[in-house]
Amino acid sequence: MKFSINQLSELKTPFSSIAKNLNLLGQNIPWLNTLRKQASEQFKNQGLPIPNKKIENWKYTSLWNLARQSFRHISKKNSVTIAQSDRVALLTNAYRVVIVDGIFSKELSQLENIQDGLTLYSLSEGVKQVQQQLGQQVNINKEGLTALNTMLMNDGVVMTVSIGQEIDKPIELLVINSGQTKNLAVHLRNIIIMEKHSKATFIEHYIGLTRQVSMTNVVTEVVLNDFAKLNHHKLQQESINSFHIATLAAKQAASSQWYTNNISLGAQLTRNDIHSQLAGAQAKTIMNGLYLVDKDQHVDNHTHIDHLVPDTASDELYKGVLDGNSRAIFNGKIMVHKDAQRTNAKQSNHNLLLSPGCEIDTKPEMEIYADDVRCSHGSAVGHLDEGQLFYLRARGLDEISARSLLTCAFAIDVLERISSSNIKQALTNIIEERLPKSGISE
Secondary structure: OOOHHHHHHHOOOHHHHHHOOHHHOOOHHHHHHHHHHHHHHHHHOOOOOEEEEEEEOOOOOOOOHHOOOOOOOOOOOOOHHHHHHHHHHOHHHHHHHHOOOOEEEEEEEOOOOOOEEEEEEEEEHHHHHHOOOOOOOOOOOOOOOOHHHHHHOOEEEEEEOOOOOOOOOOOOEEEEEEOOOOOEEEEEEEEEEEEEOOEEEEEEEEEEEEOEEEEEEEEEEEEEOOOOEEEEEEEEEEOOOOOEEEEEEEEOOHHHHEEEEEOOOOOEEEEEEEEEEEOOOOOOEEEEEEEEOOOOOEEEEEEEEEEEEOOOOOEEEEEEEEEEOOOOEEEEEEEEOOOOOOEEEEEEEEEEEOOOOOOEEEEEEEEEOOEEEEEEEEEEEEEHHHHHHHHHOOOOOHHHHHHHHHHHHHHHHHOOOOHHHHHHHHHHHHHHHHHOOOOOOO
């Protein structure tokens, strides 16, 4: 018999009832109501995934603590200022869309003098315009929280870059949890459309201003048309008491390039599902990730790259630094389909363990159904090199500084793959500040 967590114990937050009674966007739009109804039925039947052998993708990640939280979906008026928004933003010279406590803030956003060819607006302002794109890259029937997001989504950002346009500044989506609404849950949906021969840089930045319990459930759908190029960065700095569940899915046409860089620093529980479909010849995905976890933090990265046609390429590097009693999961799958000859795919996951209490479950995998391919994958788990520590200490560094330097060098390697020097430096500053300084006890 199949059980959901709804059947084993009641969810403390009645999500289905909230969806019926909440004043959600697009309630007068028939196609959106139909989609929400489908998602509601799916969530009612499936509930939250339970870690077990039958649900492989959730084998090591429990949503029990999330299920026992009583989340609110209506936020109080917040007092976040422009100065606060500027202070926590990753970049100063960027177009900026700001969402505070789940609500788009025109006052805090920086959308003046937007370059021709860039269309940027909140989902709450333009949901009627995205019927052909919304829900196309994700599957509400898949185990997870996509159905919940579809049922309750109430804002997000929509970005379109026109044919042949190269956007001169990065676009930063700054999602702030002010902490002024206790146990706030937000469900965001982002849509990015890159037309033919277009180029842009997009940053998803999630941050909490307090240690308040919260939940962020976000789905980002990306479409890259022929020869489009998107540099896509994500930085998650939410409260250590928060829950962050994210799905990122892209479909790539011929000769398109998608560079993703996913950095997870905050939250007691983080789950990232990232999926790329290489559907056109010469399409390429570069998928990078870095996770730094401490204390009792739990981060779960699931990546899936589908090589659907001949002559496509992917290059994936994920690195993790674990300390305290933290736990991380990396499950990366590359699927080379039958007709995808001449695929070139690489995948690796490296982890650095800084304490006896931390744990990593790593599972890089490939399924290859074509015979003319160049594919490799692997993982590595280890501690700081004692020989290197000795070398640095022999040259005058104290033990803490030596350990910090080696840990930083391990982590920053991922950031070296970023082409923008401004973004690279901004992220490096944050990583250096966040890196744990402790080492394995003697």
